[in-house]
Amino acid sequence: MNNILKNNKASLLLSKLLVKPNNSSTSTSNSNISIFSQQQKNTNNANTINTNHLSQFSPSLSSLSSTTTTPSPSSLISNIFRKKNVLSYFSTSTSSNSVQDVLSKSPFLPLTVPHPKLKEFNLSNQNDNNNSGNENMDYKEQITTLPNGIKVISKQTHEEACAIGLYVNTGSKFETPENRGVFNLLQKMTFKATKNNTTPEIVRSLEDISLNAMSVSSREIMQISIEVLRKDVENILKIFSDQIKCPLFEQEELKEQIESCIRNWESLNSSADSLLPELLQRVAFGDEGLGSSIFAAPNEYESITREKLFEAIERYYVGKNIVVSGTGINHGELVQMVQKYFSDIPYQRANTPTIESVDAKTVYNGGTMAFSPESDEVDPSWIVAFPFKGLASITESNDIFTAFVLQSILGGGSAYSTGGPGKGMQSRLNLNVVYRLHKIKHCSAFFSVFNQHSLFGVNLNTTPGSLGNAIELLLSELLFFNQNVTMEELNRAKRSQKSQILTNLELRGVLCDDMARQLVGMGQWKTPEEVCKAIDSVTMEDVKALYTKIMQSKPSVVVLASEKDSVITAEDFNLIVQQNLKLLTGTK
Amino acid sequence: MLNNVSKLFAVSAKNISGSRSIVSKSFDLGFLNKTPKTQITTLPNGIRVATEQSFGETASVGVWVDSGSVYENDKNNGVAHFLEHMIFKGTPTRPSPHAIESEVENMGGSLNAFTSREHSAYYMKVLKDNVPNAVDILSDIFQNSKFDSKLIEDERQTIISENNYVQSKEDEVIFDQLHAAAFQGSPLGRTILGPVENIKSISRDQILEFVSKNYTGDRLVVSAAGAVDHDALVKQVAEKFANIKAAPASQESPRAQITNDFVGSEIRVRDDSLPLVHFAVAVKGLSWDHPDYFVLELIQNMIGNWNRSISAGKNLSSNLGEIVATEGLAESFSTFFTCYKDTGLFGHYGVCQPETVDDLIAEMLKEWQRIASSVKNSEVERAKDKLIATTLMQYDGTSKICEGIGRQLLTLGRRLTPSETYLRISEITPADVKRVATSLLRDVSPAVTAIGPTGNFPEYNFVRGWTYWNRL
Structure with a gap:
């Protein structure tokens, strides 16, 4: 709530000041602004900076602390144009040497001119393309269910870029008082160290090849998704499978993420916009099932251990709950890759609850x-x-x-x-x-x-x-x-x-x-x-x-x-x- | 947004250095030719019609105009933006704002516009059978807008509210200040919205004059992407935009000469009631068509972006990001590269606690010097692969493609194909990176702007000095 208040005050202050932008002569001299400029010349000589007029416009500290109003930046900018005399030393000479240097030395052509090798390059790629270009043109969505229950859905598209995601039919609806907050933490612990790779290795590889890598937790679905070029889809599936098959959940990283969850909880509680919908959900469905928020309380986060994370993965991240979805990729290829990396996941485990039993906990109250x-x-x-x-x-x-x-x-x-x-x-x-x-x-x-x-x-x-x-x-x-x-x-x-x-x-x-x-x-x-x-x-x-x-x-x-x-x-x-x-x- | 989404990287997070255990395959170049061809036709009145036809059920159609606040003067600064608001307010056949709004919404479409310093754009997103309706609406508002005086009066308050909103956003204020400082005395230094007194005084005549001077055929591009047919669109644009004149009667360019393409300078606004310092440090960058455009874009990517809320945290391969994360120097920083016709800006925008601002700026400029003097071959190669991948992946949905076509036709006069982008990025060498970084980022007088508790903000000559500290 405090944050909202602060913001409102700040903008009010600015708008109030905007109404009277014309005190320019006084506001520039007695307020807390400094303006100075210097010519960009002689850039080869590092030591020729003689036009420092900072002191002239920089007020003393005492005047700063006593200043009560802040001139709005917009009036400041217009001041610059009105009061050109302030900037009596700006340069009328033209561009600096440096950019001309770049131009003269650059081995490349301006972008207004086609690259000289473009035609040749396109032709050579056309030849390459004859072999692989006439692939199956059936761009319908296709669904395959693997023996262990994992469903693969994909749609081929006309582009080389793909979106790939791993979706699991679980979320805070499945939490119990003993592990409240576990799915929010699992989301935070995504893209972290596994038996095969360290966290930096995973992060840096994904940085190199992907866009929009994200992990989302919600009441009913857990999602990891990413965009890559087709050539890298297999890498991504390997990373995804490691995330659920052999995560390490290192103690130190877990601690960091618990702290981050608690910070989120604090900011959630300070913003009505985010808090009210959560409360509505509780009024509607009570404390269990759909009523329980993805966000837990600080003490609940603190009581989550590595073991609880492993247990949630084991219980819920099983074949019957998993969907792998992809666009821009041939369905058969995707199914093969999913089989390669996910076929050892069981259909379900002894302690995996049925979705029906979980749904029975959700009752509408109002x-x-x-x-x-x-x-x-x-x-x-x-x-x-x-x-x-x-x-x-x-x-x-x-x-x-x-x-x-x-x-x-x-x-x-x-x-x-x-x-x-x-x-x-x-x-x-x-x-x-x-x-x-x-x-x-x-x-x-x-x-x-x-x-x-x-x-x-x-x-x-x-x-x-x-x-x-x-x-x-x-x-x-x-x-x-x-x-x-x-x-x-x-x-x-x-x-x-x-x-x-x-x-x-x-x-x-x-x-x-x-x-x-x-x-x-x-x-x-x-x-x-x-x-x-x-x-x-x-x-x-x-x-x-x-x-x-x-x-x-x-x-x-x-x-x-x-x-x-x-x-x-x-x-x-x-x-x-x-x-x-x-x-x-x-x-x- | 609620915090149940972890994004691994910042908006367009970038790369470098370190181990590489998960090996990415090399590019399959065949697909570069699979993207739709751009078809371009120039009409007798100079309007260029450009399309990329692809599959799907929807299309984006827009008019891009080589006209923004740089075409203004002190008296009418803000008119390009004011015009953008007023152009939706009614024509003889669509007499009210309500008429235009209902027509667009009844077809399930959307109509949007923006004005930047150099460009204005008006674009629609529609179902494919509504492309002709979209062209009809766009042509009508372009040629027949009434600019009703009463509605102009009503709109002033809306624009002032928008201005208040912009002024409450620190990043907007910082970038306006940065332009005011770096391009002082040049039209690029003015704001897009204009000063409040102009918003209060801009008249119908000023708007009409601006339209007749600037909205001429030679400066318009109609671009479309998605489910559109080029020939049909050309025919329709030729018919519907027939009243647009080829060029203004007088031959002189309405765009004022750039007298200063960059001035090393500083503006700071101290406000100790704000919790964080927001600042920008920038040097002169490159113009849209500069031969080294992609080299500087590569450098921008290598330095990267970082913010506290992304889950990658300190594991990012950005060297600067890692330092900032480990030392706790900032809430966020980004590296920007803004192009204009004759000049550009390159630099950092940072948000940090008041006590770390000097260290943060020092580290930023130190990173510039590291790139200029000792960038590693391997990091350049990795950054190239990454830049190629992100460039190829960024065109998602027809709106972005339509915008890309419009902008490139206005700035380059042509469309860069994915093949050419690939070629140009792949031929960059580490020597090119050092050459461009040395000439642009070393031993220069930057433009510096800051707002917030700037008591600990380093004096200008310190910042200037960090651009030539040469012992890494």
Whole structure:
């Protein structure tokens, strides 16, 4: 919370100062700025620096400490142009010798001219290419399940760059009070020493050949992914397999990472933006299963030992839980390589729990959690979320897609944001909530989908003292939704969802993730074409029916507001919905 | 972002030295020819249409303009950026901002723009059957924007808010200061947004004048990537952009002559209420088309980037990164290489505790001298492989390709193919690295800017001195 406050103050200070930029003559002389410049000449002679005017503009330390205002940098920059006399000694001579030297000595041609050997080079590569160029042109996604249960999914593409990832059907949902935080730590201990390589060896090799090497932990999936050129895919799979087959989890590295986890926990707790969604998850699902956060408490991290890390790897990183996903690579080749490096992993171990037994621990509760900020200057927030079915339901119904379309119709965004049309400027929550009341800083619909559950909701964030009004505005928008929603909005939402999906899947990393996550979450992969078709089939009746149903369920509410703000609890919300049922269902 | 994602490297982290136990295979050169060919057509009014057709369901289409804040003067500084805001506000056939926004969002597309010191770009991302609609919208806003006076008044506050936002970002402030210092007296020294008094006063006439002077055919590139057909696009652009004039009536270049392409100088803004020092140390770099462009890019990669939050920590092969990590000298540092038409900037941006700033800058400049005098052959070779791999991998998705085409056509007049990039990087020798580092990074007067608790920030002559300390 303190951090938020500090930032706000800082920017306020700057903006206040920006309003009066014209005190230039005084601000330059008595404030804490020094400006001097010197000609860049005679660069061959190191000792000719005679134009140091620092002292002239550098104030004494005593004046520094007594200075109360800081001139804003923008006024400073404009000062430079206004007060050219300050810079009376800047050079009017042209460029330094050094760059001309480079030019004269460079054996290369400017980039405006084609490289002289380019034609020859292209021809010689064309010949090479005749042998390997006509490979299988079938660029469909393919899935293979190995004898030990590991699933390999891949899609060939037209580029040489590949995205490769190892995904494991496990995460903090699987943690117990004894090993809380273990998956967050496993994520932090990725790309560390194994029996075959030291940490520096792994890091430096990956630096040489890859982009975007990352490790992600979440409630339901653990991910290691990377982008490389095709020639290096095998290296990557070897590194990945070592990570789960023979990690060392060295004591010293573990200690460092535990400290880093605790620092994360501290910063999580100082930022409402990251903390509130975690609390919402707890209100919705309690302390176990999906309710338990990927972030543990400091004492929980401290009680994690090497043995617990090994135990988690042994229990959960087994064949039936693992998916290897890749783009830009021939499926047969990838399957062979996965077999080479992963075939000795067992299908499961005696202590591996079934996914069903773990999922049984997650029960939706709902309710309200409210707390007051440390000071009146904190921006209040209100989040409401409704329970809904999970990704696995895709096999029997289209509801997940309807919910995505609904989310897009509601849309929303921030009062200040960059970028042009395409981010949902015309969506309902933007037009009727964010743009309507300028005290609202952010309001948008969200849809977090898990394998067996999901949460559909709206979050709201305003300047201090305005939350009550904003909730009222949002509520009326929500209650009148079914009456007001138009076909234009529905079509726009469908088109925008399709466009986003297709655009994102053209990024290799996103495609790799998406294939793996679908396979982990629902055991199958829906192609972009199938997904687009499902979105196309969503009707207005579907949207309205689903909306009415969601709104009548018991919500989870998280509130950060001072006592002065009037807020609405989960129970209030249910009551309001019941009293306005006719409004909500759109029956007049 | 929540901290359940560990990124191993910083944004574009880089390499060097040490053992190498996991051997990477050599490049298969065949694939260099597999990338889509760039097709370029110049229309009678000078507009260049360039496409790279690839597979997929979506396309990026954009107009890149050789026009940014360098084409401004003291009075209208900020107009290029102001124009970028106003161009979306309505035309006779799309009378309001709302009309343009709904049209774009109804087709599931997106429309964005940016203005830099030298370029403005307007680009759309659409499903493939909407490419003609995208060209229609872009051509309409380019030729028929109304620049409604009332909307201009309304927009001032938005731009002032944007300015406030920019001013609250230390890195933005540092780079604006750096340009103000290094390019003082030259148009490159001005900011893109312009001073607040200009934002408050820029008029419709100034905007119209800027458009007619700068948005001419010879300075426009329409580029597209993804599911697009070159011939169809050329035909459509020829028809839709027919009213764009070839070149302004007067032949003189509207771009002011660069009188200073680099000035060694310093600006510091002391503010002890900030917890960390933010600073930049830069020397004159190279222009876009310089023969040694890739050599300097290689040097940038060898020195590398580092920040505390990446999980690779002190195991990075960046020599400077390792020193900074082991000695705890910084929160983060990056190595930047910014090009302009006639000049450029090369240097470091650093964020650190006030008490380590002098050591950090000393280590940075010491690393420059190490590269200039004693860079190892093996580290150059490794860095080359790495640079080739990252360059080939960076084109992911049509937006980046579309942008690459637009920028290269404006800056080089041509498109660098992956083959040429490979050729140019692979022929660099360690001698080239030493030559370029010696001439650019040794014994020079840098431009230095800093904000924050700068009490311990080294005096200029110390920094200057570290560029020629020659005993490693």
